[in-house]
Amino acid sequence: MAEENGNGQAVDEKNGGKRLNKRQRGAIILAILCIGSAVFGVHQWVKSKTHIETDNAFIESHVHSVSSRIPALVKRVAVVDNQFVHKGDLLVELDTSDYQARAETAAAALDLARNETAGDAAQLEGARATVGLAKARLEQAEIDLKRAEALFAKEVIPREQLDKLKTARTVAQMQLRESQEGERRAQATLGMTSQGKKDAKVAQRQSQLAEAKLSLSYTRIVAVSDGYITKKSVEPGNYVQPGQPLMALVSLQDSWVTANYKESQLTDVRPGQRVEFSVDAYPGLSFRGNVESLMAGTGAAFSLLPPENATGNYVKVVQRVPVRIAIDAASDPNHLLRVGMSVVPTILTGKSFRQVLGL
Incomplete structure (x- = not known):
């Protein structure tokens, strides 16, 4: 006791x-x-x-806006919301009637241009022959004139005959100019330029045919990458315009985390450091990644209305800098992560206890 x-x-x-x-x-x-x-x-x-x-972090990924490049009527929509598609899969098929007709018209115009070019080439050869004939006549006229001038100097022929030969030379010169103009007109008709290129009409029609075929190919809208369809707003029978959003394609293969850290937390943060993070949607699961890069400025600096600290009363506010974190694909094999999910990432700086204490 x-x-x-x-x-x-x-x-x-x-x-x-x-x-x-x-x-x-x-x-x-x-x-x-x-x-x-x-x-x-x-x-x-x-x-x-x-x-x-930090708890100010979210999942982000590449979101491809799917739109039409030509105005056309929607013939078929091959996908539904949240469907997974592979790169090259058909998403939307547009009516091909108008563009098929344009392609056929362009092909016919090309054939016609080739036939016309053959006739124009023949005309050009004829014009060139006429130029050659005119040159020969001019050369002969000049020879006859020189001979007549020598004979006239010896008083063998009268002046009247000499004048006729001078006139003949002038006529030959004019005929040569006329034939040369005809050759140039034939070249212009054929499409030859001063650099010697030809078949301009054929080249023009070929370009029009290629453009028509390209527009025809745009009637099939395909996926640009693997991903999930979302925000589908197109149905068969709709008439779509170029640039009109039809749906979005979200690729989850190369998603990343955008973490908005306080500027005071980034003293020891460097690209390449390991990151572990959790997601609110999957409690108990842990994902991995690494710091890929730090944004070149704070989020406020690139906002729609950035702060003007040089005017008015200044109140210091701790800014946040977006940090891009690449997700390790091996930690998310089933692609559970979705764009916009809230994340709590933890960057492992790798500093030891002694380094923190400065020992």
């Missing part, structure tokens, strides 16, 4: 020893709590330097 002595200490009569009083026990318990709190506080402070965490 324990009794208290005159000093207030508890005495154990059976064991003959003394026990601590209430004040001493309270002091010991308080000391233990203080030491424990200090150890826990240091541990949390060190962890905050080696494990950089």
Whole structure:
């Protein structure tokens, strides 16, 4: 049985020893709590330097807007919302009637241009022959004139005959000019330029045919990558215009996390550091990734209305810098992550306890 002595200490009569009083026990318990709190506080402070965490983060990915490149009537829609498609799969088929007719018209125009070009080529050859004949006549006229001038100097022929030969040379010169103009007209008709290129009509019709075939190919709208269909807003019978959004294609193969860290948290953050993150939709699951890059500015700097700190009253606000985190595909083999999901990423800086304390 324990009794208290005159000093207030508890005495154990059976064991003959003394026990601590209430004040001493309270002091010991308080000391233990203080030491424990200090150890826990240091541990949390060190962890905050080696494990950089934020809850302002979301899943993002490439979202391809699917639209038509030509105006046409929708003939068939081959997909539904949330359907997975592979690259090259047909999404929407447009009516081909108008564009098929245009392609056939362009092909016929090309054949006609080739036939016309053959006739124009024959005309050009005839014009060239006429030029050659005119040159020969001019050369002969000049020879006859020189011979007549020599004979006239010796008074063998009269002046009248000399004048006739001069006139004949002038006529030959005019005929040569006329034939050369005819050759140029034939070249222009054929489409030859000063650089010697020809068949301009054929080239023009070939370009029109290629354009018509290209427009015809646009009647089949296919997936540009693997992904899931969402925001489908097109149905058979709709008339669509170029650039009109028909649906969106979300690729989950190369998703990433955009984490908006406080600027004060980025002191030791570097590209390549490991990241572990959890997603609210899948409690208990952990995903992995690595820091890919840091944005060149804060989110506020690139907002629609960036702050003007040089005007008015300035209030300092801690800014957030978007950090792009690449997701390790091996940690999400079933593609559970979806665009917009809330994420809590933790960047592992790799600093040791000594480095944090500066030892």
